[in-house]
Amino acid sequence: MGTVILGIESSCDDTSAAVIRDRRLLSNVIAGQEVHIKYGGVVPELASRAHQQNIVPVVDSAMKEAGVSRHEIDAVAYTRGPGLLGSLLVGSSFTKGFTAALGIPMIEVNHLQAHIMVHFIQSEISPGPAPTFPFLCLLVSGGHTQLVVVRDHHSMEIIGRTIDDAAGEAFDKCAKLLGLPYPGGPHVDRLAREGDPLRFSFNKPRLEGFDYSFSGLKTSFLYMLRDNVKEDPAFIEENKADLAASLQKTIIDILLNKLRRASSKTGIRQIALAGGVSANSALRAAIGEEANRNNWELFIPPLAYTTDNAAMIAITGYYRYLEGYFSSDDVTPLARMYF
Ligand code: KG4
Ligand code: ZN
16 A cells, blocks of 8 residues: 655745655645735744644645545654744644654654655656756755755755855845845746846855855845936836846856856766755756756756645655654754754
């Protein structure tokens, strides 16, 4: 009958539950939280309250959609961290109660490793075969930007990371300066389709090794807007699409420049993309062109598995289940969690 894992994700502002049987995804239900939009960012206390309201109905729908009863579940995997502590607590407390009641194991999962593990999900929307080991993953999300060498399902090494803002933060903070709603990344993506990516240029960091930096770009974007708005108050409104396209191109150039170097230094030519920013249409196109130029074998996740979801927690939990990596019930969530 296979191994059935229920996955729970509650690290930020999406409450999600998914059911997987072996590698085959049976359901992946996500409840977003509209409440943050008017504040222009995630408000932690409101996020935990919304998780509390959502978690039971979301788990219930995931099980119904999967056609799985609670007695068929072999283990529950949940996000232990990194993330907002109050949000993580809702998922971990739910998991503790649920597994204790059913007498089944619980499995802690690192949210960032889980983003990478989406490449092992089997479903109608999953592209062909999963990568083989080792592969190099560009993990770009709202909170993290990392280059990771993935040696097996459990062994991953971060060879480059951002020293300040994440790529998603750069999208969101600059989008806010353009007057776009939170999270700004998808709005920049949409606007940029109508704009000229070569119209404006911004500072690019000059960092050694594979580390990233995006705070300089944000400052350069801010100053450029401020100087131009002084001359022409309608500057942003009149140039929004070109600004979005040029900003997006700069972020993508920065991301791909280090990825190219990391691939040539490590000799790894299987390249994967993961995390919320990997939903960006221009990034997906640009990495495709880069792959053709460099003869990479490229793995791009389906859009549904790019931003936060519990399918990624369930698939990671499945591989941990096979190794018997279970957690005791005194394990606490971690706002910062390393691997
Ligand atoms: O992985 P994720 O859902 O949450 C974190 O773990 O951080 O990533 C969210 C980030 C946000 O910064 C959001 O603006 C960005 O992903 N994002 C995008 C797009 N869709 C989501 N950025 C650029 N283009 C998109 N289409
Ligand atoms: Zn995430």
